Amino acid sequence: MRRPRYYVPDRSSQxxxxxxLAAALLTVPGLVxxxxxxxxxxxxxxPFPPGGATDISGRYIAQKLGEAFGQQALPDNRPGAxxxxxxxLAAKAPPDGHTLVVGxxxxxxxxxxxxxxxxxxxxxxxPISLVISSPHAxxxxxxxxxxxxxxxxxxxxxxPGQLNYASTGSGSAGHLGMELLKKTTRMDLVHVPYxxxxxxxxxxxxxxxxxxxxxxxSTAQVQKAGKVRVLAVGSLKRSPSMPEVPxxxxxxxxxxxxxxxxxxxxxxxLPKDIVARLNGExxxxxxxxxxxxxxxxxxxxxxxxxxxxFAAYIRSEQAKWGQAIKDSGARVD
Numbered sequence: 001m002r003r004p005r006y007y008v009p010d011r012s013s014q015x016x017x018x019x020x021l022a023a024a025l026l027t028v029p030g031l032v033x034x035x036x037x038x039x040x041x042x043x044x045x046x047p048f049p050p051g052g053a054t055d056i057s058g059r060y061i062a063q064k065l066g067e068a069f070g071q072q073a074l075p076d077n078r079p080g081a082x083x084x085x086x087x088x089l090a091a092k093a094p095p096d097g098h099t100l101v102v103g104x105x106x107x108x109x110x111x112x113x114x115x116x117x118x119x120x121x122x123x124x125x126x127p128i129s130l131v132i133s134s135p136h137a138x139x140x141x142x143x144x145x146x147x148x149x150x151x152x153x154x155x156x157x158x159x160p161g162q163l164n165y166a167s168t169g170s171g172s173a174g175h176l177g178m179e180l181l182k183k184t185t186r187m188d189l190v191h192v193p194y195x196x197x198x199x200x201x202x203x204x205x206x207x208x209x210x211x212x213x214x215x216x217x218s219t220a221q222v223q224k225a226g227k228v229r230v231l232a233v234g235s236l237k238r239s240p241s242m243p244e245v246p247x248x249x250x251x252x253x254x255x256x257x258x259x260x261x262x263x264x265x266x267x268x269x270l271p272k273d274i275v276a277r278l279n280g281e282x283x284x285x286x287x288x289x290x291x292x293x294x295x296x297x298x299x300x301x302x303x304x305x306x307x308x309x310f311a312a313y314i315r316s317e318q319a320k321w322g323q324a325i326k327d328s329g330a331r332v333d
Contacts (some may be wrong), residue, residue, distance in 0.1 A: 041072035047086025051198030053217040082169035083107035097274040103214035111315035126270035127310035135235030160188035165201035177258035214298035234258035
């Protein structure tokens, strides 16, 4: 009786087959993403100049992600066009998790409804997590003879078209929020747009503009130094960081609300496992006592989310601000 004959491939054939199999497996997106991440320094695009709210939050996130991943996370300030230039750069970046961007109210929810932008907030990004929110604060130069919102309204009505206000850019939350406040209170103010919160605040501190309606996160430091006076905040409830400051709603305009928010996004098609890992690290860092203390001291609140919640929030904010643009008649200068 003959023994069955078996084919025994030579070693070179086995190596070849294993190589082909490995190459095939590496074409599966999930397996590629599952490889060591990050494999090089991260780039955190901050779409505004240094010193403002987006820069402060973006640099904190970069620092903490760098510590968590054991890789450098480099802040990259790309200001201009109310933060839309930085978002456009992020939308075009490779979806490998090494380029992230800090998006916010203006460039995700307002600008797409008030001007032409070269990205779609819903289609071109992978939302990762919200990080913080901050009520807008009505800040005035100390020389302005006003100690309350009521005083500002009286002064503006007595000098129509003579008081000017700074914003973080035409079509920004600060611009549109002030336009809503102007309409609500029947004030006649002149708009002076800047490329971000920091340069606008510098001119407010210098007395070149009389008012500014921007996030409490931006105004907190100059307020503490006595260089500006905050008269009211745009949240429905008083801010824990400045409980002595009344809200605009309680100052005679119930229901008025203007709040800014910030979140981290990556380019569309970012693998889900990388999104999940980034989300986990961001939620963890923002829940730390260090984050709570630092963010509260800056006049903001921690506001984390799942990627799905962030995506839904962007859609709801687009609808809200789109209606506000229509109702107020605000336009980009």
